[in-house]
Amino acid sequence: MPMIARVYVGLKPGVLDPQGRTIANSLNDLGFNEVVDAKQGKVIELRFAESDAGRDAVEARVKEMCEKLLANTVIESYRIELDEE
């Protein structure tokens, strides 16, 4: 069955997040004063070719993709979710 991986990439705690700051400020300006903080991250959804690879094998490959391309591990952390389509 084809699998889908969702990779959530966000800044590590303590890393300055000017984009999140801007979102929170803009929301406050629009009258949403209950918002005290905002952070922006990204989600990458990957669709795979049909294969016999098990869940663990797919997860290991996605982890490799994160380390090599999808996340900048100096400042970003990531979380992987696998789903069957």
Add this chain to the structure above:
Amino acid sequence: MPMIARVYVGLKPGVLDPQGRTIANSLNDLGFNEVVDAKQGKVIELRFAESDAGRDAVEARVKEMCEKLLANTVIESYRIELDEE
């Protein structure tokens, strides 16, 4: 109890996603040939001030934020998740 909202924003089906295309191509170039398609979206995490507002009230406010600022509803769809901190 303070609440956290996570808003997932992604392109609607059928909208061209050059960023996703580039990710899929780059992964293929790196030898991850099992990836047939990729899509990139964003996650916005909002932290709220302590309040007595119920879940439904908070969700309605976050929906308003999405319509007004967080998503471009012409080409993007969004999904809201609420969590207690």
